[in-house]
Structure formats: C-alpha cells, structure tokens
Amino acid sequence: MERALGLQWCVQSDSFKFNITISERALTRRGILSMVSSIYDPLGFLCPLTLPAKLLLQELCRQNFGWDVTIPHTLSEQWTNWNSKLSLLEGFEVPRCFKPHHFGESVHSQIHHFSDASELGYGTASYLRMTNAKGKVHIAFLMGKARVAPLKRQTIPRLELAAAALSVKVDRMLKAELPSTRDKSVFWSDSTAVLKYISNDHTRFHTYVANRTSRIREATQVSQWRYINTKRNPADDCSRGVSAESFMRNPRWIRGPEFLWSSEEDWPNEPIDRSQLCTDDPEVRKSVTVNSIMQTCEERPTDKLLNYFSDWLKLRVAVAWIMKVKDALRHLVQKRKDSKDDYMYQRANRINTRSVKISMKESITVEDLKGAENAILTYVQRQSFPQEISMLQEGASCVRKGSSIYRLDPMLDGGILRVGGRLRRSAMPEERKHPAILAKDHHVSTLILRYIHAQTGHGGRNHMLSQKEQRKTW
Structure with missing residues (x-):
C-alpha cells in the first residue's frame, strides 16, 4: 500500500483507496478550512461528499464569522456529523487503470x-x-x-x-x-x-x-x-x-x-x-424599435447665398450687386404699373431695361456695401432672434427674461438689434456704444471674425475685439 497525502494506492489490486483521518482543530472558520483542505482529492473522486463541508464554510462566510471565532452549536453539529461519517470511506476504491x-x-x-x-x-x-x-x-x-x-x-x-x-x-x-x-x-x-x-x-x-x-x-x-x-x-x-x-x-x-x-x-x-x-426569457435582450420621422425642408435661397461664401468682403459685394439689381427691377415694375397708354408703356419698358443694363456696368460704392451689411445683419438677426425683435417692434421696453440676450438690454436701431443699457449716457464714441448683436454660432459671425482677424494682421483676441467695437455696424 503506497500513501500520498491521504490517498492510498493498493499495488496488488491496482486501485485507489481512501483512509481519511482529519486532525482535530478548533471549531472555527480557520480550523474547518484547514481540515477540509487536508483531504487530498485531485481527480474529484469525493466531490459529492466534500461539497457539504464547502457549503458549511460558505455559510460561515455569509454570516461574517471571524477566522478565529467559535462557530455556533447548530453549525458545529453539522460539521461533527459530517466528519464522523468519513470513516465509512475505508471500503471505497476506484480502479487506477x-x-x-x-x-x-x-x-x-x-x-x-x-x-x-x-x-x-x-x-x-x-x-x-x-x-x-x-x-x-x-x-x-x-x-x-x-x-x-x-x-x-x-x-x-x-x-x-x-x-x-x-x-x-x-x-x-x-x-x-x-x-x-x-x-x-x-x-x-x-x-x-x-x-x-x-x-x-x-x-x-x-x-x-x-x-x-x-x-x-x-x-x-x-x-x-x-x-x-x-x-x-x-x-x-x-x-x-x-x-x-x-x-x-x-x-x-x-x-x-x-x-x-x-x-x-x-x-x-x-x-x-x-x-x-x-x-x-429574462436573459434575452429586448429588441427596441425606434420610429423616427424625418422632415426634409429645402434651404432658403438667402441661406444658400450666405453659406456659399467663405469671405466677408465677397459676400458683401455679392449682396450689394443683388440689391442694386433688385432696386432697378423694382423701379422698372413701378414704371410699368404707372403707364396707362400702350405707347407709353412700351417706351417706359424700353427705357427702364436700358437703365438696368447701364446699372450693371456701374461699380459698387461704399454706400452700397454699407447697405448690404445692414441687409445681411437684419436678415441674420431675424433668423436668430425672431421673438425678441417682434416684442421690441410691438413697443415692449425689454425682451422676455428667458431670452439669451436679456442681459444685453437689446434695442432696435434702424431695424438692427443692438446692445442697449446705460452706455448711451457715456462719453464713448457713438459707434462703440451700441454694437449689433449676432448669434455666435452663425456662419456670418464666423465670416466677420475671420475678416477682422485678417485686417488686424492676425492679431490677438483683445486687439480683434477692440477693432470690432470701433465699427458701429458690428
């Protein structure tokens, strides 16, 4: 009979046998763990038998017993009963081959x-x-x-x-x-x-x-x-x-x-x-169905025009030309409406068409660019702050408190929304008292900042703000 940590090998019958003798220790969590671990069973021959002892150790862990605290009487009885029956394994054997x-x-x-x-x-x-x-x-x-x-x-x-x-x-x-x-x-x-x-x-x-x-x-x-x-x-x-x-x-x-x-x-x-x-089945992930409605709307022609340009000066020139043609066409339409005689109607038509052609050959003046700037800013502000402009046009002294520009005390000046407040009483130049209000995330605001940045020779932030405040339009 060869022995190894409680496992016995009978050479004559070529089988494994068990003769388990557990050294008695204190009935504590540490002592029971030591006694259970002393059972040498590498192949799991005694798995069904040793599981109750492992469950007892788990119960001690669940009840937060200390390692050296004596276990209660009910659990000690379970351990004693399990330990006393190990002697029955003397007749248990497993063929080695x-x-x-x-x-x-x-x-x-x-x-x-x-x-x-x-x-x-x-x-x-x-x-x-x-x-x-x-x-x-x-x-x-x-x-x-x-x-x-x-x-x-x-x-x-x-x-x-x-x-x-x-x-x-x-x-x-x-x-x-x-x-x-x-x-x-x-x-x-x-x-x-x-x-x-x-x-x-x-x-x-x-x-x-x-x-x-x-x-x-x-x-x-x-x-x-x-x-x-x-x-x-x-x-x-x-x-x-x-x-x-x-x-x-x-x-x-x-x-x-x-x-x-x-x-x-x-x-x-x-x-x-x-x-x-x-x-x-709770283990199956629930499939979530999401219904979405996509509303497609065509972009306005004016928005397409503003987003098309990446330079503020080119945008102003383009808008100035458009306004120039618009004024000429409006003048032509007005002449047609005023004409009652067919001869006079044809003559007016001929004269105004020629005047449109002549106006297209003219150059853009400073006043044209200034008017284009005002038109651009007016359109952008009506897109960004429609409720605020409507309230001020109706005679309200201030905008609603929930507005994002409430603290700026906005006011209307020639159709343009500007910063109000007590600066109107200061001795500052008029063009620096009431700058125009623009939404920071709008494309036009980005174009203006790029333009000022280039005009100042790519200066710093404070220098750019100083140059911007000197323009009444912005």
Whole structure:
C-alpha cells in the first residue's frame, strides 16, 4: 500500500483507496478550512461528499464569522456529523487503470461530460466510454468537479450554463492529456434553457450568458450537446452533495449512468425543440424599435447665398450687386404699373431695361456695401432672434427674461438689434456704444471674425475685439 497525502494506492489490486483521518482543530472558520483542505482529492473522486463541508464554510462566510471565532452549536453539529461519517470511506476504491484487464484494444473511445447545477452548487462529471472489437463497452471515471454557488444569488439557468462551461474547460484539459480519444466528446445537460442558449447563435443575450455561450460554441459543436433527465444525471450528486451513506450505497458516481453501458440506440432521446426560446426569457435582450420621422425642408435661397461664401468682403459685394439689381427691377415694375397708354408703356419698358443694363456696368460704392451689411445683419438677426425683435417692434421696453440676450438690454436701431443699457449716457464714441448683436454660432459671425482677424494682421483676441467695437455696424 503506497500513501500520498491521504490517498492510498493498493499495488496488488491496482486501485485507489481512501483512509481519511482529519486532525482535530478548533471549531472555527480557520480550523474547518484547514481540515477540509487536508483531504487530498485531485481527480474529484469525493466531490459529492466534500461539497457539504464547502457549503458549511460558505455559510460561515455569509454570516461574517471571524477566522478565529467559535462557530455556533447548530453549525458545529453539522460539521461533527459530517466528519464522523468519513470513516465509512475505508471500503471505497476506484480502479487506477481506465481499461480493465483482458479488455483488449479499444476501437472507439469517447469522453462523456455531465453537468448540473442547483441552488447550492454546480459541477461536472466526466467518463471515458470505450468499445473493443467485440462490441463490449466499459465506462471509466475520469474526473469530477464541484463548486459552491456564488454568494451573489444567480438564477438556476445561469448556474446550469456555468456548469456547462466548466465541462467544456475540463474537456479541453482531458483531450490534451488523453490523445488516444478518437471520437468527439459528448456533453449532457438536464437544462433545456442551456441547450437552447447554445443552439441559438442569432439571439442577443445579456453579458453573463453571451460570454459563456460564445466560449462553449468556440470549443464545441451544437450536435455534441444532448439532453438527459435529472434523475439519470450523475452530476446531480456533485451539485447538491450527498452523505457518506448515500455515497457508498449508490455507485453511480464512479460507475456512470447505466445507459452509457448500452448501445447508442438506447440513449435518452431529446424531447425538446432547441430552435425556440421562451418569449419572456429574462436573459434575452429586448429588441427596441425606434420610429423616427424625418422632415426634409429645402434651404432658403438667402441661406444658400450666405453659406456659399467663405469671405466677408465677397459676400458683401455679392449682396450689394443683388440689391442694386433688385432696386432697378423694382423701379422698372413701378414704371410699368404707372403707364396707362400702350405707347407709353412700351417706351417706359424700353427705357427702364436700358437703365438696368447701364446699372450693371456701374461699380459698387461704399454706400452700397454699407447697405448690404445692414441687409445681411437684419436678415441674420431675424433668423436668430425672431421673438425678441417682434416684442421690441410691438413697443415692449425689454425682451422676455428667458431670452439669451436679456442681459444685453437689446434695442432696435434702424431695424438692427443692438446692445442697449446705460452706455448711451457715456462719453464713448457713438459707434462703440451700441454694437449689433449676432448669434455666435452663425456662419456670418464666423465670416466677420475671420475678416477682422485678417485686417488686424492676425492679431490677438483683445486687439480683434477692440477693432470690432470701433465699427458701429458690428
């Protein structure tokens, strides 16, 4: 008999045995953790048996017991009862070799993973199914893992999915250690929700489910996953925990489920439809439908004109020419209306058409540019501050308090909205008392600032503001 940290290897029978003797320590959280950790079980032979002890430690953690605080009587009874039954494991043994004597060469070898979860914990059990040339089947226990459920409450489908992801992780490790397995692994789960999550690759899930399902799909195929009833699932033992008596009385944990010893035709059939998820499944992201109405309106010709130019001087010249032609055409139309005699009408038509042609050959004067500036500013202000201008035209002494220019005490001067206030009584030059008000985000305001910036030789901000305030128009 060879021994290693409580695990015994009987050389004569070539099997593993357990003779667990736990050194008594103080019944505190630290002492119980030390005693549970002293059980050496690297392959998970005793997973269903050790889970109740782990649940006891989790309960102590949930109740915020200190490491060296004596546990209450109710919990100490649970620990004493569990510890006293470990002596029953003296008759427990597991064959070391996966393949029995005189079995011969295995023709087919396949790993089967069973996963399950409950409110207490989740786990997985893995078995190697071998078939020789004569069709004889043998099942060998490979590995078992059991974990307690997180302190933060999770739904059962999420825990079932965590168990399925754990079985995929175990499969990767076993495939690396057992290169002799020829067939694809088979994964069994008793959760229909998990099987539907894995099968639906077009559905959007929440982060927890999405991360684990993507991890499962990367390593496995949907056809490798099968359904098994809970009563026939050996992983149910490691997700709930069993007592020492039940563990020794029921050999299913080491032997595997009975149907694996039969041919594949006798395996459980799948009675579920994986393609349809429940409409009220909380893990499915709700699709949000947004209805929007797009109202398209053509840009005004005047706005197109203002946005077309990138230079303030060119814009003023263009507007000045347009106003010049407009005045000439207006004069022509007025002459036509005043003419009552047909001869006089034709003569007036001829004379005014000639006058329009002559005016187009004339040059733009300073007064024309000034009038163009006033027209541009008037139009821009009516677009930016229509309510304020309307109130002042109706005789109001000030604009509404909610207006963005209320603090400027605006006033109308020749149709242009200007800054008011007590500066009118100051001795400052008239052109600096009442500058025009423009919206800061308007294209015309940008053109004016660029023009002043160029005129001042790209001066600083204060110099630009000083030059701007010297112009009454701006």
